[in-house]
Amino acid sequence: MLRFDRRLLQHFDWIILIWLALIVTMCLMNLYSAVYPDKPPGTPVYIKQLYYFIMGMGLVLAIISVDYRIFMAWNYPMYGTICLLLLYALILGKTQSGAQRWINLGFFNLQPSEPAKLMLVITLASYYSRKDTGKGFTLKELGIPIALTLVPFLLIMKQPDLGTALMLGFIFVSMTLFVKLKWQTLNILLGVCASLIPIAWKFVLKPYQRQRIETFLNPEADPLNSGYHIMQSKIAVGSGLTVGKGYLAGTQGHLDFLPERHTDFAFSIWAEEFGFVGSVLFLSIYFFLILWGLNSAVSSRDKFGTLLCIGVVSLIFWQAFINLAMVMGMLPVVGMPLPLFSYGGSSLLTTMAGIGILISVRMRRYQVPG
Amino acid sequence: MPRIRRTIEKIHKIDEEELIILKKRVDIATAVIIVFIAILIARLWFLQIKKGEEYVKLSENNRIRIQQIQAPRGNILDRFGRVIITNRPYFNLVWTKEDAPNPDEVIKRLAQILHEDISNLLTSIREASGQPRYMPILLQEDIDWQTLVYIENHHFELPGVRVEAVPSRDYLYGNMASHLIGYLGQINKEELENRKANKYQGGDLIGKMGIEKLFEKELRGEKGYRYLEVDVLGFEQQILRHQDPLPGNDLQLTIDTDLQLTAEKALEGVGGAVVVMDVNTGKLLTLASSPPLQLNEFIGGISTKVWQEHLNDPLHPLIDKTIQGQYPPGSTYKIVTALAGLGEKIITPQTVFYCNGGLNIYNRRYGCWKPSGHGAISLQRALAESCDVYFYQVGQRLGVDKLAAYAESLGLGQKTGIDLENEKPGLIPTAAWKKKKKNESWQDGETLSIAIGQGFDLATPLQICRMTAALVNGGKLYKPQIIEAIMDPEGATIKKIQPDLLGTVYGSAQDRNLIIKGLIDAVNTKHGTAGSAKMSSITVGGKTGTAQVVRMAKFKSIPQSLLPRQYKDHAWFTCFAPAEKPEIAITVLVEHSGHGGSVAAPIAKQVLEEYFKDKIVVETDQ
Numbered sequence: 001m002l003r004f005d006r007r008l009l010q011h012f013d014w015i016i017l018i019w020l021a022l023i024v025t026m027c028l029m030n031l032y033s034a035v036y037p038d039k040p041p042g043t044p045v046y047i048k049q050l051y052y053f054i055m056g057m058g059l060v061l062a063i064i065s066v067d068y069r070i071f072m073a074w075n076y077p078m079y080g081t082i083c084l085l086l087l088y089a090l091i092l093g094k095t096q097s098g099a100q101r102w103i104n105l106g107f108f109n110l111q112p113s114e115p116a117k118l119m120l121v122i123t124l125a126s127y128y129s130r131k132d133t134g135k136g137f138t139l140k141e142l143g144i145p146i147a148l149t150l151v152p153f154l155l156i157m158k159q160p161d162l163g164t165a166l167m168l169g170f171i172f173v174s175m176t177l178f179v180k181l182k183w184q185t186l187n188i189l190l191g192v193c194a195s196l197i198p199i200a201w202k203f204v205l206k207p208y209q210r211q212r213i214e215t216f217l218n219p220e221a222d223p224l225n226s227g228y229h230i231m232q233s234k235i236a237v238g239s240g241l242t243v244g245k246g247y248l249a250g251t252q253g254h255l256d257f258l259p260e261r262h263t264d265f266a267f268s269i270w271a272e273e274f275g276f277v278g279s280v281l282f283l284s285i286y287f288f289l290i291l292w293g294l295n296s297a298v299s300s301r302d303k304f305g306t307l308l309c310i311g312v313v314s315l316i317f318w319q320a321f322i323n324l325a326m327v328m329g330m331l332p333v334v335g336m337p338l339p340l341f342s343y344g345g346s347s348l349l350t351t352m353a354g355i356g357i358l359i360s361v362r363m364r365r366y367q368v369p370g
Numbered sequence: 371m372p373r374i375r376r377t378i379e380k381i382h383k384i385d386e387e388e389l390i391i392l393k394k395r396v397d398i399a400t401a402v403i404i405v406f407i408a409i410l411i412a413r414l415w416f417l418q419i420k421k422g423e424e425y426v427k428l429s430e431n432n433r434i435r436i437q438q439i440q441a442p443r444g445n446i447l448d449r450f451g452r453v454i455i456t457n458r459p460y461f462n463l464v465w466t467k468e469d470a471p472n473p474d475e476v477i478k479r480l481a482q483i484l485h486e487d488i489s490n491l492l493t494s495i496r497e498a499s500g501q502p503r504y505m506p507i508l509l510q511e512d513i514d515w516q517t518l519v520y521i522e523n524h525h526f527e528l529p530g531v532r533v534e535a536v537p538s539r540d541y542l543y544g545n546m547a548s549h550l551i552g553y554l555g556q557i558n559k560e561e562l563e564n565r566k567a568n569k570y571q572g573g574d575l576i577g578k579m580g581i582e583k584l585f586e587k588e589l590r591g592e593k594g595y596r597y598l599e600v601d602v603l604g605f606e607q608q609i610l611r612h613q614d615p616l617p618g619n620d621l622q623l624t625i626d627t628d629l630q631l632t633a634e635k636a637l638e639g640v641g642g643a644v645v646v647m648d649v650n651t652g653k654l655l656t657l658a659s660s661p662p663l664q665l666n667e668f669i670g671g672i673s674t675k676v677w678q679e680h681l682n683d684p685l686h687p688l689i690d691k692t693i694q695g696q697y698p699p700g701s702t703y704k705i706v707t708a709l710a711g712l713g714e715k716i717i718t719p720q721t722v723f724y725c726n727g728g729l730n731i732y733n734r735r736y737g738c739w740k741p742s743g744h745g746a747i748s749l750q751r752a753l754a755e756s757c758d759v760y761f762y763q764v765g766q767r768l769g770v771d772k773l774a775a776y777a778e779s780l781g782l783g784q785k786t787g788i789d790l791e792n793e794k795p796g797l798i799p800t801a802a803w804k805k806k807k808k809n810e811s812w813q814d815g816e817t818l819s820i821a822i823g824q825g826f827d828l829a830t831p832l833q834i835c836r837m838t839a840a841l842v843n844g845g846k847l848y849k850p851q852i853i854e855a856i857m858d859p860e861g862a863t864i865k866k867i868q869p870d871l872l873g874t875v876y877g878s879a880q881d882r883n884l885i886i887k888g889l890i891d892a893v894n895t896k897h898g899t900a901g902s903a904k905m906s907s908i909t910v911g912g913k914t915g916t917a918q919v920v921r922m923a924k925f926k927s928i929p930q931s932l933l934p935r936q937y938k939d940h941a942w943f944t945c946f947a948p949a950e951k952p953e954i955a956i957t958v959l960v961e962h963s964g965h966g967g968s969v970a971a972p973i974a975k976q977v978l979e980e981y982f983k984d985k986i987v988v989e990t991d992q
Contacts, residue, residue: 132388178395238417238425251429276418280411287407294400298393310399321406328413359917 001043013296013362019289020340020355024053026282027341030270033248034262034343035303044160045262045343052345056352064363067282071357072304075126078146082119085112086155100254111166116152120171124146127306128179136182139189145176158349162209163335166318169266174314175307215331228263237271237279244275262343267327283324284343290317296362304362312354316340375684378425402654406740406915416660438571440536441591442859444618446581448627449655449854455551458540463516464506465495466530483520484510506532508556508573545628548663549690550623550790550852552580555668578668581621581852584789588856591618617859624653629832632980633658636973641684642960643691644830646977649839649955651869652848654788656956656977657832661687682933684960692827695795696828697959699782700754700915700966701899702942703823705841708749710776711764712881719884722746725759730918732815738763739916753888756914758822765821766865769943770812773820774800779876780837780848783830787872788850796833801828824918835957836899838944841910844954845875857913889913890949903945903971911952912945912974914966938962943970954981 010236015330031046073077075136089103089112103110121274127145131137149172181189201210236250261269271279290313297309316339323338325331337344417425447454450698467473477495481488490775494509509531513521518533525531539554542967557570569592570576578584587899594615603845626646633644637660646656661683668678681687689695711717727743738758744751765773777783783798799820801812819825829837832850840847849870856865875882889911892898898913917940941964944957956977958970 118526178399179392180395210651234417235425235429236421237414239424239429240418240421241426243743271414271418275416276422279414279418283407283410283414287403290403291400294396294403298396300389303389303392306389306396310396313399318405323414324410328417330413 007366008363011363011366013359016289016292016296016359016362017219017357018283019292020352022285024287026270026285027266028265029247030341031262031327031343032233033090033250033273034266034269036139036248041219048345049343049348053352055345057348059349060356062360064360066178066358066360067364068305068308069302071122071308072126072129075123079119079123082112082116083151083155085153086241087114090155091160093177096240098106105332109345110357111346113152113156113159114350115353116156117164117167117171117315118350118357120149120152120168121175121308121315121354124172124305125307125311128175129302129307131179136180137176137185138182139185140187142176142181142189157204160206160209161335162205163322166322166334167315170318171314173313174318175311178310178314179307209334230326230329231335233265233268233327236265236268237328240275240279240359243277244271244273249273264323264333264337264342265327267324267338267343271327272314286320290320293358299363299365301365305364308357311359312357315354316351347364367368373903376440377701404544409526416696420516426451430900435594439594439596439612439615440574442616442617443539443575443591444555444859445620446589447620447622448625448630449623449653450626451622454541454543454546454623454625454627454686456540456542456678459510459535460538461512462508462534462536463513463517463521464532464534465509465533466506467495473530476530477707479528480509480531483517484513484924486510495534499578505604506573507535510799512538524588536575539665543627543631545662545665546627547623547625547636547657548580548665549659549692550580550657552582553578553663553665553668554582554941576959579625580790583646584791585621585853585856587590588621589618591859592616599776599869617692620857620859620861622854622857624648624655624852625657626655626981629656629977629980630658633973633977634660634662636976637960640963641686641691642970642973643695644956644959644961644973644977645692645831645835645957646981647839647850647955649843649850652836652839653851653854653869654796654832655954655981657852659689661685663687688836690790690792691830691959691961692832693786693788693790693830695959697940697942698825698827698917699823699829699834699953700917700940700942701758701823702837702913702915702944702957702966703821703827703829704753704761704765704813705754705837705889706777706780706782706823706886707761707768707773707883708753708888709765709780709841709875709877710768710773712749712878712884714768714772716764716767717749719749722748723752723760723763724756727759729759729762729818731762731766731818734815736815736818745986749884750888750891751897753913754891754895756892756899756942761821762818765817766814768821770817770820771802772799773817774798776876779847779873780840781872782833783839784837786830786832786850787870789831789852794830796830797828823915829956831959834942834944834959835955838913838946839955840875840955842886842955844879845874845877845882846871847875852972886911886949890935893945899967900943900971903943903975903978905947905975905978905982908947908978908985909949910942910945910975910978911969914971915944916940916965917942917943919962935962939965941966941969943967943974945971945978947973 028046028050031049032044035045085103092103095367097171103112107109124145125147149168155164156168205213239245239251250269259368267279267282270282287333293309293313293316297306297313299307300309319339321338322334323336323342326336327338337347339347433525442457445453445457448454463480465476465480475489477491480486484491491509491608497506513533521528521531554575557565557574557576559574561570562570565576565828577586577589582589591616593632594613596609597611629646633646633656637658640660643661644658645654647654661675712719717801724746725740725744727738727741731736736758739756744757744759746759747755747757749760751757774783777798783796785793785795799816804810804812805932812917816825820827836847836850849872851869853867855863855867857863867884887925890909892900892914893903893910893912894901900912903910903912919939921939939962941960941963942958944955946952946955956974958973958977960969960973963969
């Protein structure tokens with residue numbers, strides 16, 4: 001085992017921890033409001049989320065206690081395990097609203113597609129850090145990372161979970177662009193993607209997924225379902241005005257107008273109750289965390305650490321952006337949580353594991369390798 | 371751990387310069403993220419500051435409400451296109467919880483206006499407690515005009531209360547064919563669960579029985595909707611969007627309204643059934659079960675008390691006797707015995723048995739219905755005069771299993787496959803059946819009872835009618851058909867239902883013709899048992915039947931007319947006409963009423979007269 005180094009504690013990233021606590025506090029506060037004043041039986045969601053957060057802290061501690069470079073060494077066995085879990089969930093998993101996503105662990109329903117996102121980050125970081133990134137990649141060199149992305153992507157697509165599969169795509173694109181492509185490669189890839197869209201539309205997307213996108217492009221077509229969600233969410237956000245209706249005083253959420261208000265649409269409650277000022281404050285705090293993560297990337301002593309941080313940041317950032325854009329009616333409804341803010345254990349634990357990696361990389365910035 | 375050390379060494383070897391380049395790209399990533407944050411903040415500004423007041427209006431002073439517009443349900447027509455069932459608006463009183471600041475007072479007021487017990491209203495509200503608060507709850511269905519006007523005039527005092535016009539069923543011929551057509555009722559939780567995908571909602575009407583249920587998909591149409599802005603009191607401000615509903619498809623039945631009404635009128639006051647089938651297609655012109663269902667009792671849900679009353683009614687109005695009533699077929703079953711006897715060469719047209727009023731066999735006497743006996747008798751006359759002894763002799767020589775095979779080829783002992791729910795199969799016993807069911811061996815004496823349609827034999831009126839049709843149409847067994855066609859709301863035919871030939875009857879055309887002759891004699895000769903169905907202008911052939919209800923010796927000596935109703939025999943009559951070229955088969959069953967010839971045949975005659983009404987007129991004109 002690695003010896004404990006006193007400098008690790010000296011270089012511990014307290015800011016990211018404080019920021020994490022700040023965001024989670026806002027999350028719990030918002031969840032309390034989301035279910036207020038209804039009293040459904042069982043543990044309230046904000047208490048459950050608190051439990052998940054405590055579990056997440058344990059996970060963070062576990063991750064920072066080992067050198068992150070262990071992930072590079074153990075990358076492929078871990079990658080294989082996750083793919084097997086995805087396969088297991090697909091074949092034997094629990095079905096919820098028509099998609100097979102869950103593995104019952106007794107105390108917790110694991111959604112293996114969540115850790116799969118993080119696994120892809122680690123896998124790509126590990127792969128790219130071994131390669132020469134100076135000149136840009138050619139199409140041929142991209143074969144392996146594309147294959148590595150495609151396996152979990154297809155398994156998740158099959159569940160079907162469009163949002164998460166899309167996320168894997170975003171991670172791949174972000175990290176690959178970051179390590180730089182040759183112009184020619186980029187052009188070819190863009191061409192292929194553009195030609196794939198109509199094929200995916202026709203053969204890959206499920207009817208309800210197509211319907212969501214159609215609804216977004218033309219909300220009149222289906223005001224009862226997806227169109228209704230977008231409209232009600234926009235009303236909730238818009239009616240918040242400058243300073244909001246006040247905590248627990250939002251009407252849209254509490255009158256059952258807002259669907260999924262403690263999961264994907266959590267931010268619309270916040271925006272309704274705290275208005276433009278509160279929302280901008282929230283976004284500032286939230287994106288500070290993300291930008292701070294980029295700072296970790298700069299601080300790293302090695303390529304693997306830098307790429308890891310870039311991957312984690314892109315993972316959190318894209319989810320956040322897509323979720324917020326959806327809540328504000330700029331994107332169609334896809335199942336995409338706001339990391340750290342939407343209710344849900346798998347997403348919270350994955351995000352916190354990612355933050356654990358950011359801390360771990362930063363902590364070890366002065367550590368002499370080897 | 372050597373693996374980690376190796377990895378770390380590998381990492382360290384990588385060019386430091388490359389790392390510096392990578393880190394420079396972080397600045398680009400930062401810039402990208404900041405641009406995206408700016409987009410989000412701009413959007414927030416647009417929604418909350420620029421358009422904020424509009425959204426506040428939508429959320430606070432006004433609420434957006436989706437109002438569904440029920441689609442007019444498809445009409446139900448008879449075979450000539452006459453409308454039997456259409457729609458009319460019902461004015462329903464609904465209440466929206468969210469719009470009512472003081473629910474208790476409003477409910478109290480409403481109970482007064484409706485002259486209804488307050489607890490009934492509270493029950494309706496409690497039942498809907500699972501719904502979102504903005505969904506209207508149905509308080510009372512089909513309110514009268516006065517109440518409607520009163521409520522419209524006082525709507526300011528009744529926040530949250532609204533009158534909704536909903537199309538529901540208008541029964542133009544009252545309870546005609548009520549068992550066949552069925553009724554509508556509010557969708558229940560289970561039905562809602564199963565149909566979530568089809569945009570059903572709490573409070574929707576759905577077919578609960580008969581054709582209304584089985585053809586729900588065709589009849590229902592597609593709901594329209596209105597996207598409304600409503601004020602705090604729940605009153606419409608403006609319609610933002612709307613889409614018209616799509617009416618359901620019409621169903622054309624094979625039923626002939628005139629015949630059906632004639633049959634139902636003839637059955638008035640008794641428990642019984644009349645089935646009329648077009649012998650050449652299997653189409654049902656009449657499917658009448660008496661007493662009918664009182665369809666208006668089912669609008670808005672039948673009360674437990676009324677339901678209980680119907681259950682205890684000795685005439686059993688809830689049972690569709692045409693397909694669910696199972697009775698011993700009595701002498702109508704002699705058609706089967708005759709066909710089997712001829713087919714198995716047990717008898718020939720010339721075979722003569724002697725009837726002295728009974729048959730002494732297996733250590734007892736099996737009596738003929740005519741104690742004085744028929745004398746020497748052959749098949750044709752045995753059918754006409756319904757001699758029991760003749761058929762005992764045939765049955766005894768055939769054995770139970772051969773009889774059963776012919777009965778099954780005539781469609782007995784199995785469901786006919788009609789498109790209605792809960793059809794009963796009847797029962798045609800075999801030796802194996804008895805062994806399995808009762809673990810007893812078949813007794814030879816039982817074959818004799820079976821041969822004349824008593825004992826274990828059970829059949830529904832529809833089965834007997836189809837058997838008669840198959841006898842006279844060249845031996846073809848059709849699936850009984852009730853739907854002629856499905857038509858779109860403009861009246862264009864979408865689907866025409868074709869006759870469905872299921873099988874052919876055992877035995878030759880010659881055998882069948884001989885039996886037909888016997889049945890014609892039953893109606894048209896002096897000693898025939900069915901003289902009461904005889905018509906002047908049309909030749910009718912038919913077979914009477916009397917199904918014993920009790921076989922206790924102590925009742926034997928008492929005349930039927932003096933027995934209590936529940937011990938009286940069921941009367942059967944099944945016939946076809948015109949005998950030369952049969953068009954229709956009619957089967958009549960009257961429960962607990964006495965002999966087929968005296969009770970059932972006259973009812974068949976009324977139906978025959980109605981059917982041939984126009985043809986008779988044409989003939990007398992010439």
